[in-house]
Amino acid sequence: MNADQLIQYLSWAVYLAIFAQVSLRALRRPLAANVDIALFFVCSTVIILLSAAQAAGVVPRSPLLLALESSLLLSLPFLLLRLVDDFSAAPGWLLRAAGVALAIFIVITFATAGHAPAWLPAPELVYLIGLLGYLTSAFWREARRTRGVTMRRMRAAAFGCLWLTVQFVLIGLSLGARQASGLLSPLADLAGLLSGVSYYLGFAPPALIRRAWQEPELRSFLSGAARLPRLPDTASILQAMERGAATSVGAPHASIGLWDDAAGVLRFALDTEEYALDPHSGAITGRAFLDQRALYSDNITRDSPGTATIGVARGVRALLIAPITAGERRLGVLVVYAPRAPIFAEEDLALAQLLADQAAVVLESRALIDEAARVRAREEVARLKEDFLSAAAHDLKTPLTTLVAQTQLLERKARRMPDAPADLPSIERLVSEAQRLRTLVLELLDATRAEQGRLVSRREAIDLAEAAREVCARRCSARHPCDVVAEGPVIGEYDPVRILQLTENLVENAVKYSPDGGPVELKVWREDGWNHLTVSDRGIGIPPADVDRLFERFHRGENVDDRRFAGMGLGLYICRGIAEQHGGWIRAEPRNPGGSTFHVALPGPGHEGDHDHG
Amino acid sequence: MADAPILVIDDDPAILSTVTDILEFEGYQVEQARNGVEGLAHVAGALPRLVLLDMRMPVLDGWGFAGALRARGIHLPILVMTAAQDARRWAQEIGADGYIAKPFDVPALLLAVEGLVG
Numbered sequence: 001m002n003a004d005q006l007i008q009y010l011s012w013a014v015y016l017a018i019f020a021q022v023s024l025r026a027l028r029r030p031l032a033a034n035v036d037i038a039l040f041f042v043c044s045t046v047i048i049l050l051s052a053a054q055a056a057g058v059v060p061r062s063p064l065l066l067a068l069e070s071s072l073l074l075s076l077p078f079l080l081l082r083l084v085d086d087f088s089a090a091p092g093w094l095l096r097a098a099g100v101a102l103a104i105f106i107v108i109t110f111a112t113a114g115h116a117p118a119w120l121p122a123p124e125l126v127y128l129i130g131l132l133g134y135l136t137s138a139f140w141r142e143a144r145r146t147r148g149v150t151m152r153r154m155r156a157a158a159f160g161c162l163w164l165t166v167q168f169v170l171i172g173l174s175l176g177a178r179q180a181s182g183l184l185s186p187l188a189d190l191a192g193l194l195s196g197v198s199y200y201l202g203f204a205p206p207a208l209i210r211r212a213w214q215e216p217e218l219r220s221f222l223s224g225a226a227r228l229p230r231l232p233d234t235a236s237i238l239q240a241m242e243r244g245a246a247t248s249v250g251a252p253h254a255s256i257g258l259w260d261d262a263a264g265v266l267r268f269a270l271d272t273e274e275y276a277l278d279p280h281s282g283a284i285t286g287r288a289f290l291d292q293r294a295l296y297s298d299n300i301t302r303d304s305p306g307t308a309t310i311g312v313a314r315g316v317r318a319l320l321i322a323p324i325t326a327g328e329r330r331l332g333v334l335v336v337y338a339p340r341a342p343i344f345a346e347e348d349l350a351l352a353q354l355l356a357d358q359a360a361v362v363l364e365s366r367a368l369i370d371e372a373a374r375v376r377a378r379e380e381v382a383r384l385k386e387d388f389l390s391a392a393a394h395d396l397k398t399p400l401t402t403l404v405a406q407t408q409l410l411e412r413k414a415r416r417m418p419d420a421p422a423d424l425p426s427i428e429r430l431v432s433e434a435q436r437l438r439t440l441v442l443e444l445l446d447a448t449r450a451e452q453g454r455l456v457s458r459r460e461a462i463d464l465a466e467a468a469r470e471v472c473a474r475r476c477s478a479r480h481p482c483d484v485v486a487e488g489p490v491i492g493e494y495d496p497v498r499i500l501q502l503t504e505n506l507v508e509n510a511v512k513y514s515p516d517g518g519p520v521e522l523k524v525w526r527e528d529g530w531n532h533l534t535v536s537d538r539g540i541g542i543p544p545a546d547v548d549r550l551f552e553r554f555h556r557g558e559n560v561d562d563r564r565f566a567g568m569g570l571g572l573y574i575c576r577g578i579a580e581q582h583g584g585w586i587r588a589e590p591r592n593p594g595g596s597t598f599h600v601a602l603p604g605p606g607h608e609g610d611h612d613h614g
Numbered sequence: 615m616a617d618a619p620i621l622v623i624d625d626d627p628a629i630l631s632t633v634t635d636i637l638e639f640e641g642y643q644v645e646q647a648r649n650g651v652e653g654l655a656h657v658a659g660a661l662p663r664l665v666l667l668d669m670r671m672p673v674l675d676g677w678g679f680a681g682a683l684r685a686r687g688i689h690l691p692i693l694v695m696t697a698a699q700d701a702r703r704w705a706q707e708i709g710a711d712g713y714i715a716k717p718f719d720v721p722a723l724l725l726a727v728e729g730l731v732g
């Protein structure tokens with residue numbers, strides 16, 4: 001037995017083995033793709049058997065057998081074209097044209113059996129090689145569009161077409177150059193063997209090869225999974241897991257539906273829109289979730305009537321679904337989509353379940369991280385509240401100390417020296433500390449109302465310019481001359497008590513933070529439907545770092561000496577509450593040079609209730 | 615020593631005046647200071663027999679004042695008076711001889727003062 005024969009026998013053996021396997025598969029699962037694959041190998045095997053039988057003299061060489069042999073050979077690229085269509089999509093006109101051409105060739109071949117015209121092999125070769133060229137590029141394009149195992153399968157199919165083309169070219173050459181056929185025909189056999197193996201790997205890879213081809217993507221997904229729970233939000237985590245699952249299986253898309261217990265639906269984020277699926281609607285996805293087992297559908301129109309249109313609109317025909325479950329907690333489902341059923345194999349169900357389990361671990365970790373963050377936030381709120389209470393208590397104790405001690409001292413004095421004249425300085429101190437205590441208590445109450453959004457009650461039409469003048473008249477002094485700039489009345493529907501309080505607070509601050517004296521200027525005007533009020537001073541100003549935190553509860557400026565400027569740090573917090581609860585805003589604007597401006601804007605008439613500004 | 619004044623250090627003017635009045639009404643001599651730095655200036659002259667010390671003050675607080683005294687090797691009885699809840703711990707921290715929490719009753723203040731100057 002020479003090398004030529006060895007290659008030939010080996011090639012026959014490989015084709016027979018593949019033929020046996022794909023035929024069995026087609027019988028077990030008669031999907032279009034499985035049948036087409038089986039037909040392809042049936043044709044190849046019959047060609048091999050016929051030529052072997054004729055070579056061995058078992059069957060006499062007859063023109064009819066020869067015609068059958070060449071008809072089968074001509075059918076091969078047509079079957080491959082159908083496989084392209086099974087895996088992605090081949091143009092309809094090409095399928096029809098190739099079918100018609102094949103039929104014509106077969107008719108001519110049989111009609112002229114035994115006396116075939118000399119010109120016939122030429123168009124036959126053009127047909128074969130042309131179609132194979134198209135098939136090679138079609139599978140190669142498909143390989144570039146797909147990922148993971150599917151990409152590798154499509155590449156193998158493209159190589160199969162390439163080797164088959166080479167085989168036909170070599171056969172054509174050997175027909176044309178008889179003297180070289182001794183060298184060319186073993187090479188043609190070798191190309192045929194390679195193409196057979198490539199097609200086998202591409203169209204019907206054994207489970208072992210399939211798993212090996214899935215491994216790189218799966219490995220990369222699993223190794224990155226530990227980082228996923230730390231992604232900024234759940235949507236990013238889901239997207240990363242969907243990408244990883246699709247690539248690992250070799251499908252173009254995957255989607256995770258999270259179980260919403262309150263609404264009783266699975267929520268999917270499809271592209272930009274959200275889709276809610278009632279698991280009891282009969283869709284296969286819902287069944288997989290309810291039964292808690294992985295399911296496979298090669299035809300969603302059949303298995304998910306009702307919801308199939310969504311998938312079909314996205315070019316989906318086959319699904320793998322695996323429940324995502326952590327212990328007893330049903331978190332959702334992982335759905336892997338494919339445009340064509342043969343992209344998946346049954347073994348992929350186990351892979352989908354593995355990926356869904358991984359998703360469960362990631363989602364549970366995320367839930368734990370979120371819970372820890374919530375606990376920290378609650379602790380922070382509790383701590384702030386405690387700080388607030390202890391600061392408030394401290395501030396209240398200071399005037400209270402004077403009140404308690406001073407009244408007890410007056411009592412002692414009155415008992416020991418009943419005839420002594422009234423101690424006016426002590427009484428004045430009592431009055432002023434009592435007022436201080438009242439201010440603090442009212443401030444605390446207002447801060448609580450501000451927090452609860454209950455600062456504004458009765459509204460009526462008031463003139464901001466008039467309010468500004470009223471406050472100015474009360475606060476004006478030689479050290480702090482106060483001036484109001486307003487072109488006319490600026491009317492709005494506001495709570496008059498709160499507007500006066502707001503204006504007074506701002507003017508009081510302007511005076512307080514101009515310890516060396518200086519003018520305070522108020523401006524009131526109307527602009528674009530908003531009423532504006534600014535209060536400007538030439539005092540100590542606001543450090544840039546404080547501008548943003550100025551209106552927070554208990555915040556006081558870096559440059560504010562705690563004892564020199566009495567107050568609890570609640571004034572501006574209350575001012576912000578008053579402005580915002582009127583639908584307006586307040587901000588601080590440092591003045592150049594020196595001093596600060598506080599700017600309040602409130603919605604004017606016809607603008608009430610507009611909360612979009614600020 | 616019996617004639618030496620009691621030094622009251624507190625940044626709140628109303629409390630400072632009231633405590634001064636209370637002590638003077640009982641016959642004590644009183645010196646006033648509004649923060650630790652002013653307090654140290656008083657100590658630099660004649661030593662007071664007792665210091666009534668507020669803790670949270672601008673410029674130099676109670677801890678700073680007590681530390682400065684220690685650094686100068688001056689030992690004086692100190693009565694901490696503070697509105698903070700940690701009055702007891704703060705008094706221990708600076709090695710004070712006693713503490714009284716604001717707001718206090720006059721008899722309690724006088725009792726504490728007598729206990730330290732007696």
